[in-house]
Amino acid sequence: MDSYSSWLNSFLVRFRLSANLFLSQFEPLAxxxxxxxxxxxxxxxxxxxxxxxxxxxxxxxxxLFMSSIKLVPGVQSYIDAEKQKVVDKLQSGSKSKREHWRTELPTTGLGVGVIEEMKDVKSNDADWKGKCSGTVYIGGSESEGHFSLINEASSMFAHTNPLHLDVFQSVARFEAEVVAMTADLLGSKEKASGGQVCGNMTSGGTESILLAVKTSRDYMKAKKGITRPEMIIAESAHSAYDKAAQYFNIKLRRVPVNKEFKADVKAIRKQINRKTILIVGSAPGYPHGIIDPIEELGKLADSYGICLHVDLCLGGFVLPFARKLGYPILPFDFTVRGVTSISADVHKYGLAPKGTSVVLYRNHDIRKHQFVAVTEWSGGLYVSPTIAGSRPGGVIAGAWAAMMSLGQQGYLENTRKIMEVSKMIQKGIKEIPELFIIGNPDMTIVAFGSAVLDIFEVNDIMSGKGWHLNALQRPNSIHICVTLQHVPVVDAFLQDLREAVQTVKENPGPISGGLAPIYGAAGKMPDRGMVQDLLVNYMDGTC
Incomplete structure (x- = not known):
């Protein structure tokens, strides 16, 4: 032992001398x-x-190349000027309309006369009846039928706030029953769900998704100790996941869809690592109305012990009834093992007032991570279930009234109508040789493009005819989200679409005031940071 110690000491001395001799040739500062x-x-x-x-x-x-180019004198200012031209084009006319908007309170209040002024302002809105993709899901006129019912229900409870459970017990009951009835549609009473499905109402699909992501993050931190979380989505998944990633400091991995425009399960599997907290499936996806393979995603999530959120914001009040009508709808809800949360909008096909959605969880252990509890506030002990503290009880009451007034038979009949109209539109588009349908739509969203025409020019012509459709990218296309508003106007839509295609075919090129050049350029622009800047500048000048 002594000999080993002596040898080690001798080695360290020789090593130190050699190191000092080598380093002596360098300056101390170096x-x-x-x-x-x-x-x-x-x-x-x-x-x-x-x-x-x-x-x-x-x-x-x-x-890196674009950053270097912008360092050249004059380049940045030129780019900024060109971007401003595009923003001005996107905002075309909106600035002049804002010139007469109020910027301060009137000296003397208008009293009940304010209603007449509101009617006058409202008269300048676009004609949305039957002309908008999605947007208004209730059929008929806003002054009668289901519109009147939910308006009356909402106004009856306009003063209420579910934050005060001890005061507004009626609204607390309405929310609990809306959540329970929605959960029932999505498999909560099936044995495979586990029998503990729970949830809350939110202000819309985005808040429902934000809460599901936040809850998944915190649940996986408690379960696996993940502190640098990542989630994986298909490129067809809603942009609310990008917002959640930014808000909650989660790394977002986006993978391409497969040839059928569905989430590519194999590609998602390759992206999973020890930091992954969540994968996502849509039923259906907003762009093309196509349902992702939820069962396969469920097996994947279950095998890795991670969360799976299913976005049913569009499909929540259609797919359960479409399945009853005999449409070939594959499993998508809590009956699928591995699904941990679901979002479903009541204000879309649930025909409730705007500002109502539901977020659901497989069990209470997961949902507890959604809540925020504060114990050290001088204002008292505080706990809140959703992002908002105070919430409008009126729209919750309106959602309850919508669901109770329609019942299963009402939703079944509505689903029958819109699914049939969707099939009619698909058939009509297939009969236009210049157009093709994106994938095989499973529900009421029909996306279509063209290999021979600029589809955005077609969209501009349709806009000129009063239609408000949605422009898509990757591939360039447009879609219509079918609602009850379209049931009486489906023939007019197809006729206008045929005429628009013919117009572009005979006279290709952008029309005056059209946005086709901007949409086309944005899709091809390799510097996506510049596109992002355009969007931010547009929003900054709009709201």
């Missing part, structure tokens, strides 16, 4: 800066590799 410089370069390389891993080599090189 010896001090070398490790700092090495550390700096190492961190720089790590950051670069992280960006390449996240965005890809092509996007990273392009971003």
């Amino acid at each position: 010896l001090l800066l070398a490790p700092l410089l090495t550390l700096f370069i190492a961190r720089l390389l790590h950051s670069l590799l992280s960006v390449i891993h996240e965005k890809g080599l092509k996007a990273t090189v392009l971003a």
Whole structure:
């Protein structure tokens, strides 16, 4: 033992002498800066590799190139000027309309006369009856029928706030029953669900998705100790997941859809790692109305012990009834093992007032991570279930009234109508040789493009005819989300679409005031950061 200790001591002495002799040829300042410089370069390389891993080599090189170009004198100012031209084009006319908007309270209140002024302002709204993709889901006129019913129900409880459970017990009951009835539609009473499905009402699909993501993040942190969370979505998944990723500091991995425009399960599996907290499926996806393979995603989530959220914001009040009508709808709800949360909008096909959605969880252990409890506030003990503290009880009451007034038979009949109209539109589009349908729509959203015409020019012509359709990208296309408003006007829509296609075919090129050049350019622009800047500048000048 003594000999080993002596040898080790001798080795350390020789090593120190050799090291000192080698380092003596360098300046002391160089010896001090070398490790700092090495550390700096190492961190720089790590950051670069992280960006390449996240965005890809092509996007990273392009971003670096564009950043370098902008350093050239005059280039940045030129780019900013061109971007402003595009923003002004997108806002065309809106600035002039805002010139007469009020910027301060009237000196003397208008009293009941304000209603007449509101009617006058409202008269300038676009004609939405039967002309909008989605937007208004209730059929008929806003002054009668189901519109009148939910308006009366909402106004009856306009003063209420479910934050005060001890005061407004009626609204608390309405919310609980809306959640329970929605859960029932989505498999809560089936044995496979586990019998503990629970949830809350929210202000819309985006808040429902935000809460589901936040809850999944915190649940997986408690379950697996994940502190740098990641989630994986298909590129067809709603943009609310991007918002959630930014709000809750979650890395977002986006994968392409497969040839059928469904979430690619194999591609998602390749992206899963020890930081993954959540994968997502849509039923259906907003762009093309196609249902992702929820069962396969459920098996994937279950095998890795991660969360699976199913976005049923569009399908929640259609797919359960479409299945009863005999449409070939594959499992999509809590009967699928691995599904941990679901979002479903009541204010879409549930025909409730705007501002009503439901977020559901498989069990209470998961949902508890949605809540925020505050114990150290001088205002008292506080706990809140959703993002908003105070919430409008009127729309909750309106949602309850909508569901109770329609019942299962009402929703079944509505589903029959809109599914039939959707099939009629698909058939009509297939009969137009210049157009093709994107994928095979499962529900009431029909997306279509063209290999021979600029589809955005077609959209501009349709806009000129009063239609409000949605422009899509990857591939360039437009879609219509069928509602009860379209039942009486389906023939007019197809006729206008045939005429629009013929017009573009005979006179290709953008029309005056049309947005086709902007949409087309944005889709082809390789610098996506610039497109993002355009959107932010547009929003900043609009709201």
